[in-house]
Amino acid sequence: MNRAFDIALGTVGTVVALALVGWGCFQLLRKSEDPAKMIFKCAATVAVVAAGWYFVPGMGVPGLFLIVLLAVVLSSMWTPHIAEMVASPLTNLFDGGREPPEKKPYYSIAQTKRNRGKPHEAVAEIRRQLEKFPNDFEGVMMLARIQAEDMADLPGAENTLNHFCDRPEAPLRLVAAALTQVADWHIKLSADVDAAAAALQKIVARFPGTESALQAEQRMAHLGGTQKIILAQHDRQNITMQEGVQNIGLLDSTDFLKPQEIEPGKLAAAHVQHLATHPHDWEVREKLAVIYARDFQRLDLATMELAQLINEPKHKPKQVAHWLNLLANFQIELGADIAMVQATLEKIVESFPDLPVAELAQRRLARLSSEFKGLQKATDVKLGVYEQNIGLKYGSPRKM
16 A cells, blocks of 8 residues: 555656656747757756656665766756856846847838938838838828828828728827827818818817817817918918108107007907807917906906816816916905915815925915015005116016
8 A cells, every 4th residue: 555655656746847847848948049959958857857766766875876976967957047047137137138129110211211302112111011010100100291291192191190090999199199180281281271170170079078189179269360370371462561650759649659459348259259169268268367357357257267267177287277376366466355365276286286286386375475465565556656777676577
């Protein structure tokens, strides 16, 4: 019974040992630069281990010498590999190890051909790379750029980018960048605002409620003004210069020469009409809030406009903090109590506690009492009393 158990135990041990040795040899063979040599070493190792397992236990003292001999043989074969295995974590930091380099497309040849004025050859080279890497955005964008800018084939460039954007797996960031580029080309190359708006509308339709959609809507709201600028550059007309005012030094007043400012009421009405069509145009809405506060002293209307911007979840923290600070300015200027201003600035800290804007808001909260005192002193100054040489004292105004 004991003999059978010993045989079974020895057999299991042998199988386990051979399995471990075989697994180690397979791993070494997979990473080896000379597979034939590695196969020979693995076979020799298996033979040596098997021989030692069966013959050494019954040899007594001579078996000890045989073990030493076998150990020397195995050591001479495997010491270099063991040393490499131990040192590889450190050496891999410098030489990258045995990991093969990541396969990626190369567009240097295409870029060189483009620089030499050979766009058709550049396109052919890019297409060869895209056959191997069809989802590479860099190559797709380079191909479309050559088509639009070098070959005057805007429809072909748009088709190239649309084909990329129509893939369901295409990331939002890249799709938005591609469609925005299409819109830019329609404006710059053909002054076609309607086509540019259609490209931007694709971003809004595909990714509604995102920051990319908000930016696309913002651009769409200003396409009309862009069209006027582009058309003016393409269709320059002769400008007739009017005769200047005679004897200007003898006139009692030159007020009539000053450019007439638009009356705030008309400007506000124009902004309201614009926002009815483009409700997400934050630039115009901010201008409207300034008119309500500065020209009409209507804190309630200014607050209503800024609140729409502040509560929009897709605006960047820096923008939201700017509008909250602007609202705090209006509240101070139009007589709100200090508690209301504190609540406004504390929203910045609560909304963005880990961002620099929160630290700036905390600094302003710390000196808020000084702001109120400074405003009170300013209102106590009588009209018509000004400090001499004020421009020389304060210098030019700082940029915000």
